[in-house]
Amino acid sequence: MAAEPHQGLQAVSEPGAFTELDRFMFESWGYLVIPNVLTAEQVQACLEASVRLHEKEGTEGWAQVGRGFETEPALDALVDHPSVLPKVRALYGDRFILQSAWCTKQPAFGGFGGWHQDGSGAYDFKKLGYPVPLLQLRASYLLTDQSLPRMGNMEMIPGSHRAQVPLPPDLRKEKGDLPIGHVICAPAGSVLLFHNAVWHRTYAHDGDYDRYTMHYIYSPPWVRFSDRFANDPDYLARATPVRRYLAGEYERPDAPFGAGYPASVFDDE
Ligand SMILES: O=C(O)CCC(=O)C(=O)O
Numbered sequence: 001m002a003a004e005p006h007q008g009l010q011a012v013s014e015p016g017a018f019t020e021l022d023r024f025m026f027e028s029w030g031y032l033v034i035p036n037v038l039t040a041e042q043v044q045a046c047l048e049a050s051v052r053l054h055e056k057e058g059t060e061g062w063a064q065v066g067r068g069f070e071t072e073p074a075l076d077a078l079v080d081h082p083s084v085l086p087k088v089r090a091l092y093g094d095r096f097i098l099q100s101a102w103c104t105k106q107p108a109f110g111g112f113g114g115w116h117q118d119g120s121g122a123y124d125f126k127k128l129g130y131p132v133p134l135l136q137l138r139a140s141y142l143l144t145d146q147s148l149p150r151m152g153n154m155e156m157i158p159g160s161h162r163a164q165v166p167l168p169p170d171l172r173k174e175k176g177d178l179p180i181g182h183v184i185c186a187p188a189g190s191v192l193l194f195h196n197a198v199w200h201r202t203y204a205h206d207g208d209y210d211r212y213t214m215h216y217i218y219s220p221p222w223v224r225f226s227d228r229f230a231n232d233p234d235y236l237a238r239a240t241p242v243r244r245y246l247a248g249e250y251e252r253p254d255a256p257f258g259a260g261y262p263a264s265v266f267d268d269e
Helices: 019-029 040-057 083-093 169-172 235-237 241-245
Strands: 031-034 063-066 097-106 137-142 155-157 191-194 199-204 209-219
Touching: 019 031, 019 083, 040 063, 040 097, 040 209, 063 235, 199 235
Parallel strands: none
Antiparallel strands: 031 191, 063 097, 097 209, 137 191, 137 209, 155 199
C-alpha cells in the first residue's frame, strides 16, 4: 500500500523580504512556501490568462506554454512581483534574468508526473560540481487550490538538492512513492520557491477541472533562455525598465570583455 502523503511540516515563509529564517529553511530543504502572494482577483485574472494561452496553443493533456508574460498583462505582473523578487535578489544579488516562464496545465484527473531535478538536457548541472549550484530558481504561482493532497500539488523531496546519490532508477521508472516525499499543500495565490536541484514531481490530481500553475525561472545572466530564442521587440518596447532588465536586455558597453555593467536597475539601489 502506498504511504500516506506527507504534508505536516512546511517551510512557510512570508511575502517580501528574505529573512534569516528563510535563508536557513531554503538552505536546509531547498524550497519555501509563500502564502498570500496573490489576491483572489489576481488569481482569477492569471487563471483566465493561462486558459487563453493553452487554448491558443491548442494543448492537450499535461502541457506547458512558455513566454505568456509577453502577451498577458496579468502574467507579466508576476515577473517582478514585490512579494517574491526580494527573495530572488537575496539569493542571486542583482544580476539575474527571467530565463523562462512556463504555464503548466495538469488536466482534470491527471496522474503523477515523473521525478526529476530541473536543469538542462543539453548539459547536466551535476557536471558543474557539488553541491549543484543554483542556476534555475523557480517561483511557482499556484492558480488553483492545492490545500489538500491530490489536487495537482507539487511533491518535493526536502534537502535532496544536496543528495550525492541519484534517486533510485526503479523508483523513477515506476513513478513510485518514497517516505520522504513532501506534498506541498497551499491555497491558490501561494508561491513555491525552489532550487533547481531539489527532486520533485507533479502529484496526482483528482479534480474534474484543469489545474494551472505559473512557473517563473530566474537564472544568472549568462544562462540561455529556454522558453524563447529572443525577446519579442513589442514586449520590450512597452516593458518597464525592471522587466526589460529581467528580460536580459541591458547595455554591455564594453562587450566582449564583460566588465562595466550598468548599475542595477532596482530603484532601492
Ligand atoms: O506544474 C507542475 O506540475 C510541475 C512542473 C515541473 O515539475 C517542471 O516543469 O519541472
